[in-house]
Amino acid sequence: MTAAVPRPQTSEVVPVGIGWRHPHHAELLQRQPALDFVEVHSENFFAPGGAARAVLRQSREHYPVSLHGVGLSLGSACGIDGTHLDRLAALVAEIEPVRVSDHACFARGPMSHSPAHNVHASDLLPTPFTHQALDAMCDNVQRVQDRLRRPIAVENLSAYVRWRANELAEPEFLNTLARRTGCHLLVDVNNIFVNALNDRLQGSLQDPMVACRHWLDAVEPGAVAELHLAGHVDCGDIVIDDHGSRVVPPVWALYQHALVRFGAVPTLIEWDTDVPPLQVLLDEASTARDHAGQALETAAA
Template sequence: MNDTPELGIGIGWRPEIAGTVEELSGVDWVEAVAENICPGHLPDSLVRLRERGVTVVPHGVSLGLGGADRPDARRLADLAARAEALGSPLVTEHIAFVRAGGPLAGTPVLEAGHLLPVPRTRDALRVLCENIRIAQDSLPVPLAVENIAALISWPHEEMSEGQFLAELVGRTGVRLLIDVANLHTNHVNRGEDPATALDELPVEAIAYVHVAGGTERDGVWHDTHAHPVTRPVLDVLAELRSRVAPPGVLLERDDDFPPAPELAGELTVIRETIEAAAAAPRRARTTATAGRPGGSAAAPGEDGGTDGAPARERLARRETALLSALVAGAPAPEGFDTGRLRVQSRALAAKRAGVIAKVAPELPEILGSGFRPAFLAYAADRPLHDGYRRDALEFAEHLLDGGGPEDPAARRRLTLWWKDRAGARPPRRATRLVRAARAALTGR
């Protein structure tokens, strides 16, 4: 993979810290969430960075390459357009599924609003490889895919994370975006040793590395991207650097942004960690997969072609059952840790509430401290299905339909907010009954 560009040290570009990123010294490149970029109207900050020669890489979050369905052509075209508008040398996405259901599963489509882990099975690998090939053929630049953090483990997995990634690279030639914070997360939450994963995966396929902060609560590590980078995560970065010199390393921060000096300090610590690991004796790879570039070739008939159809159907049923338990109140699928499923379900609902507070900031302003508990109660058995703005409207409608909020002034404000965005008046009883009947028929 000698054509992988040398990127250097970078930081995630976010609108909230756009000015800070421009002023930070020692930033060689930035990464921007692809879905937040409009190719025809690039943010002025990104335009200025590009004019200074700073590389910009679009980082996708919505393809769902680990899902049972083939990648959506429109989403792929959008990602390609962003790469071309930014003049990017590559694009990145995740080894995850973000939605489930639909015709393959015989159910309505469910949206997770989050990156969820794929089972490390032959079926899932077969589907993922085909989806990645489709994506590679649709993009104007190389694709790199990222390992994700997870709170839950699939039962009856057939491979470790390192083995799964090695097989993936061997079959598709895809590059890897290795998130060392996610390796640490999976160490705490799933007992997986980061050093073993690094020994097993083809480190020569790494395009770049993510470093991010998180926090531990009740024995569970939450990959928040809203806390400082911790020493255990830096130790995993050092482990990786002892095996290979990654072309790029990037600091991710998505919320609770600190002052510029703190961000600069974290970049300095990352740089010092890399330099110290580079100066230390090189760590030998000791596993059976050491030195095996890119994993192994697929067995005849093991993936691709029409043989993948049954695998897609099986994967669709499994992912739909899991997502239904997480966001729609369905029973937990057999073999899962029900306690961890509850933790993941609460985390998904909390993230959804946070996004609603951003896309419709008037709602927490109107409802005050009652916003969060009211939204979590609403979301308990109402999956996200038509985007966050529609979700905000349906939440407000749900409150008005139920007679809330109790404060008359807040109710008036909420009614006006709803009218301004959805129609002349809240739905009458007959309309609500029709919607309830439709929901019963469609399952949502």
Template sequence: MTVPDARVRAPAGIGIGLRHAHYADFLHTVPPVDWVEVHSENYFADGGYDLHVLRTVRRDLPVSLHGVGLGLGSMTPLDRAHLGKLRRLIDRIEPAVVSEHLCWGATSAGHLNELLPMPLTDAALEHLQVRVDEVQTFLGRPVLLENVSTYVRFVDDQYQETAFLAELARRTGCGVLLDVNNLYVNQANHDEDAVVAMNRLPPDVVGEIHLAGHCVTDVAVIDDHGSRVAPAVWALYEHALRRFGEVPTLIEWDTNMPPLDVLLDEVQSARDLQAQTRPRDTNAQHRGGSK
């Protein structure tokens, strides 16, 4: 079992996802962001342009590796080839943090290429405990696990998702990547209270926060990462800052990619909200005295 370390954190400040549409921007200058996050699997090759760009960016900015293909909750054996490629990328890039999703995505028939929701049961918790321990031991480091957006819940669930994550973190020493937009999506789709969900997580277990846009349809709210962060999600982020402190935060945008300036504007909004929620230094006020 990995020694518990609930304070595994992404680099301080506000980051954005490094996506192909903005490679040229990053190669020509260092944008005013504190760090970048990439999908690990896009950089598993031994060479190529993507890895060249990542290595170049890494000279100036910290990197967070965010996996989308491991499917930790699947019942199939852990993909050792996948883990080997991830470990090799970690050795090459020396990321500040490595994260995965609380999901499954494979059967004996093959990989489904989806972040499918876990049944939140004792049996699933025990299954994931073994798998997370195995991954962390193989990688030689704790990982962060992200709550996912879902469009179904299981009638046999015994936990709320964040309570499930909190218990998994307690057992394995992993941390939590809190996706605030996913909490909002699940609140809208399942009539769940996102604030109550956040309050189930111990303050020191959250090592990174994701913010993203979503799409509202007649059927459901879809987590599509294709627009600006919605006002309701900013409001939840404010609660997250008050509960967890200035946790490193990522602006996540994957579809309908805008110019980089739009993402930088979202970065500034996150910085402004952090400043607004920062506790006032009452000692400094007392030192200044009255005039």
């Protein structure tokens, strides 16, 4: 029998940040609203020098910065792109971010007509939850952490296909990854809900909220370093994680469940498409603080 995991301490205040996108660069620096951190996509700031890097350095004077990547391709069997990793390492050394993260996915693979050359798919493709895929991801995560000299956080994916070869449940796959490499986990609550809704559209009889709570309960609390919240769009035959709208009530409810489980984990509001005025994101951040307060009161009761 597995030993019970102690409940995390919940006396802290949950740090809340927003994804800082180009339309809000100037306004955020001018207004300097009360945020605990901002998060940017690492690849947007890879170019040394220039205006983008200067803006990021300026933001670092006012806020802790979290670097969230989309291009490491941690699940690729062909390994990590060395040039990409070098650029990330240079950015990390200059900005000294509070966290570095990327996705549990693959995006690189050998070209069929030229196996010696790899091609990047420019998409976050789901990794099969097999022991072989786990070995590959552990190797890649370890290489990244050795290069950066720090743990990274690995995010669960919103996936629109399922591998028939899966041997492990997703939480078990991620828990084992964290145990073997010492990496952290970035739990995207909206991604879990999107996957559960799509499972229902594919014929699953399990209630999506029940499925999501079971998923969260299966993740080891001590490994979770950050939570993500975002909106999604229901297209009728599929639900898309588009980060283009407000967080919906079921995801807020799951967020509270996650905080009771994981404790006062830093939380990010993501909004990447149809980016609204900055005040909308700040309002969502305020709502996150309200829900976090309620969750921590419940956990302490």
